Amino acid sequence: MRLSGGTAEEWRTVQNTPTTTLGYALFATRWLQAPLYFGLVAAQGVYVYKFFNELWALILRCVTGQATETYVMLAVLKLVDVVMIANLLIMVIVGGYETFVSRIGLQGHRDQPEWLSHVNSNVLKVKLATAIVGISSVHLLQMFVDVHHTSRHALLWGTVIHMAFIVSAAILAYMSGPMAEHGGHGGHGGHSKNPAPPEGEAGPEHAAPSGAPHRAAPTEPVPIPRQADAPAQESGAEARLQAAGFPARKLLEDFDADHPRDFDRETVARLGKLDFVADRRNAVLAGPPGTGKTHLAVGLGVRACQAGHRVLFATAAQWAARLAEARAAGRLAEELAELDAYPLLIVDEVGYVPFDADASRLLFQLVAHRYERGSLLVTGDRPPARFGEVFAGPAGPALVDRLVHRAEIVRIDGDSYRMRRATSTWAD
Structure with a gap:
């Protein structure tokens, strides 16, 4: 039967509308899990009460002289056990909610846990397994400390169960690697270092329909966290941005993370929190020309301006001329x-x-003067260990030594983005 009054594309859109609606409805059911995580928050409160109850009992027995060395050791291990279980709970609460329910807007927060920036179902499972192994280790240690009151049968089975936990965690960690490589990531993101799609996947038959939002491949690593909206509105931010001398205004989150063959996005995400500026530490972005080092540097500088810091940008040659x-x-x-x-x-x-x-x-004097006084963000076309090739005389090694001490170093590897665009234009 031939349809009149509409194109085949319009018919496919109409035909897919019920499926899309059903999919959205099913996806919305994830909120049914939210009360479960709040229930775990209540359970964490129970463990807080248990911790202080045990601590108070230990203090009383120590004060009254009733605590033996074995009792103190067992009581301390019990407190450690409670803390480790509480850590396991917070990992499940925060990581599970972020992975399976909804993102938590912690991007840019200085206290954001590092593991949360790349959490996914596989990572969460491995971390839970290792946490369980740690808790099992404490339980087994308690049994051996109190060996005179523990039967050989209990010791044997306690050891066997602990070894089973270790083997299970090792198998789970081993399996998570191949699963991640084959797109087995769950939740909001993965942590693969090779996000490129298989050959031929980007052909016309796989392209998204016109007007459809771009959807990241399942193996796409977690993007660089976005800057919170509030600091951007801070009074004086625009004046700091204009005074910084940026060659162009670029945002950190707009960096094309798919272009480099390899770069440490976790370190870049950590730099995006600007803790290195508050701690007066340095950062070095090293890689071939055209891999986005200046974009990342400007993006970090823009974010620093928005967060209330004054920033100055210049090339190394311009800094040398200014000091001269x-x-x-x-x-x-x-x-x-x-x-x-x-x-x-x-x-x-x-x-x-x-x-x-x-x-x-002159540049050594700048680096030496800034040492533990303020932060330097340096971009270069080679690793910091080879910066000595650039600086003549005995000042070079001393400059590099002070620059890289306590510095965050990000290595970027890939082809020139500008050359790729030029080659693409020529081919067209």
Whole structure:
């Protein structure tokens, strides 16, 4: 039968509407799990009460002189046991809710747990298994400490059960790797280092319909967390952004994470929390040209401005020229002191232009002056261990030593994004 008054595409859209509605309805049932997690919160409160009850009993027996060494050891192990179970509960509550119910808006929060940034069902299962092994270890240790009151039968079966937990956790961890590689991630994201789709998957027959939102492949790693909305509205943020000297305004979350063949997105996500700025530590982004180092540096700088920090951006050659001009005017010390007002300085393009001994000494003075006073964010075309090839004279090794101490280092590997665009344009 031929349909009139509409295209085949419109008919497919109409035909799929009930299926889509049903899918949304089924997906909405995930909220039925929310009360379960709040029930676990109540259970955590019970363990808090149990902890302090046990602690109070231990203190009373110690004060009254009734506590033997064995009793104290067993009581402390019992407290550790309670804490480990509470840790297991919080992991299930926060990680499970984030994975199976709804995202928790902690992006940019300085206290966000590192494991939450890449949580998924496989990671959660492995962490739960290892936590159970830890709890089992404490229980087994309690049995051996109180060995005089524990039967050999109980010791034997306690050891067998503990070994079964260890073997189960090892098997689960081993299986999670192949599952992740084959798209077995659950929840909101995965942690694969090779998110590229199989050959031919991006062909026309697999393309999304026009107007449909782009959906990430199941193996796509967790994206860089977005900046919270509130800091962007902070008074003075726009003035700091304009004064920073960024070549263009780029956002960290807009970085094309699929372009590099490999980079440590967890470290980048951690840098996005800006703890390194508060702690006055450095960060180094190293990789070939065109892999997005400047984008990431600008994105981190923009986020720092939005969070209330003053930032200055310049290339390494521009910083050397600025310091040389200050020295020629006899105010190098004053210039370095004035830079203390900026919690973050960004030094871009280290390695593209070699520096003579004089320029190397000036940049060393900048790095040495900033050491544990303020943060430097450096981008370069080679690993920090090879920065000495760029800086002439004895200042080079000393500069690198101070720069990388307590620094976060992100290695980016891949082809030039600009060359890829140029090649694509030529092919078209």
